[in-house]
Amino acid sequence: MTQTPSFKGTHLFDRLCWAKENLEGVQSDYRVVYEDSVDECAKILVPDPNWMACALQGGILPPVWVYHELAKDEAQPDFKKHTRGYLLHNTEPVEAMTEEEAIEYLILKDCPESVWKTYNEGNRLKMVICKKEQLPQTREWRNAWKISDDLSLTDLAA
Amino acid sequence: MAGKLIADQIEHSTAGSLDTQYVVQGSAKAWVNFNGIGTVAVRDSLNASSIQDNGTGYYSLNFLSSTANINYSVSGGTNGTNNSFPTGASTSGDIRFHTSNASPYKVQPTTSAFTITVSQDLNMGVPMDIEWASANIHGELA
Numbered sequence: 001m002t003q004t005p006s007f008k009g010t011h012l013f014d015r016l017c018w019a020k021e022n023l024e025g026v027q028s029d030y031r032v033v034y035e036d037s038v039d040e041c042a043k044i045l046v047p048d049p050n051w052m053a054c055a056l057q058g059g060i061l062p063p064v065w066v067y068h069e070l071a072k073d074e075a076q077p078d079f080k081k082h083t084r085g086y087l088l089h090n091t092e093p094v095e096a097m098t099e100e101e102a103i104e105y106l107i108l109k110d111c112p113e114s115v116w117k118t119y120n121e122g123n124r125l126k127m128v129i130c131k132k133e134q135l136p137q138t139r140e141w142r143n144a145w146k147i148s149d150d151l152s153l154t155d156l157a158a
Numbered sequence: 159m160a161g162k163l164i165a166d167q168i169e170h171s172t173a174g175s176l177d178t179q180y181v182v183q184g185s186a187k188a189w190v191n192f193n194g195i196g197t198v199a200v201r202d203s204l205n206a207s208s209i210q211d212n213g214t215g216y217y218s219l220n221f222l223s224s225t226a227n228i229n230y231s232v233s234g235g236t237n238g239t240n241n242s243f244p245t246g247a248s249t250s251g252d253i254r255f256h257t258s259n260a261s262p263y264k265v266q267p268t269t270s271a272f273t274i275t276v277s278q279d280l281n282m283g284v285p286m287d288i289e290w291a292s293a294n295i296h297g298e299l300a
Contacts (some may be wrong), residue, residue: 012223013299016205027199030242046210048200050189051207061222069269069300070224074269078284081226081227088223110220111270112206132197139195139287142214146168 004059013090016050016061023057025049029063031135033147034115034127042145043090044135055105058096062088064108101127125151188221189294194276195287196266202266215276215285224269230297232272237290255290269300 002022007015032045054060075082097105107116109129119127120156125147136145169175188205192198198211210218234256249261255267267273273292278284 011207011299018206025202031197041213043213044198046198046200046209046211048203048206048208050203067224070269081300082224085226088300106208110210114295117299135197137196139214142287143285 002057004057007059007093009090012062015093016054019054019057019060019120021048023050023053026052026053026099028099028103028134029131030099030129031132032103032107032111032127032129033135034111034119036112036115036126041143042147045106045110047103051106052099052102055097055102056099061094061105062091063094064105066091068113122138122149124149124158183298184296186224186294187223187299188219190219190293191292192217192289193289194291195289212273213285215287217274217276218271218272218292219293220271221255221295222270225295226269226298226300228267228269230295232266232267232293232295234274234291234293236276236288236292253288253293255293 001086007018027049030047030139033042035042036047052063069087070084073079073082077123078157107127107129115126117127128147128151165178167175167177168181169271185205188203189211190203190206191201192203192209193201194211194215194217198209198217200206200209205221205223206219207222208220210220212218234253234255236253254277255272273295274291276286276288276291278286
């Protein structure tokens with residue numbers, strides 16, 4: 001297995017360029033299906049293969065809290081430009097993850113906070129992790145896709 | 159990292175010189191090529207964490223190394239139809255980024271994500287899934 005160089009303090013983009021050169025992409029079978037609006041259809045998060053390779057390799061990606069900090073900055077009404085981009089580059093990169101841990105990371109990074117914080121509250125589930133084979137095999141009526149009401153937390157635990 | 163070169167200028171033997179800043183500013187900071195039909199999947203990319211299938215002809219790209227602000231440039235294209243490449247050569251497959259004039263596509267870009275919408279016509283009237291789509295961004299990184 002390729003050894004990750006010591007990347008602390010290296011610009012994240014440079015780390016990603018190293019990964020692009022040295023790591024083989026990993027297509028994940030996992031998908032995250034979530035609903036963040038009652039007026040819209042279910043959305044499906046598809047992990048990027050090069051990102052998954054970085055997550056499995058370790059030592060490349062910043063901790064996910066860094067993205068939350070930058071999102072807080074961006075949510076300020078007077079936001080013009082990031083001034084804490086150094087958090088992406090100077091924070092100690094996270095260790096190698098399993099594919100399941102990587103999906104958790106991705107949810108925390110790319111799903112809206114309103115979804116992952118309260119995914120199992122309310123009258124119905126807002127988010128499920130599934131294998132791509134469990135999605136409809138054609139995109140017929142795509143804009144009407146919803147998470148099945150038949151699913152329960154017990155099903156997910158099974 | 160080993161093999162680091164620090165230079166402010168690159169000079170060609172006959173074609174003149176340019177500041178390395180031109181290379182830094184002019185390089186794509188993220189790109190993606192994805193399949194937008196069937197089970198949506200990324201074929202290849204740089205600086206992307208995920209692609210999101212939001213509905214028919216409606217996708218988002220999330221990236222890892224955030225941009226400094228939201229004023230980055232996005233460009234891209236499609237193969238024009240939802241058939242297999244390279245058969246698509248029609249004028250359909252209009253692709254737009256960030257926003258369009260129809261809800262729910264009015265989505266403000268962020269420094270770590272933008273939206274892509276594909277339709278059969280210029281008015282974004284009929285959203286269309288697309289088999290070959292690509293997008294890239296230029297701008298300043300955070």
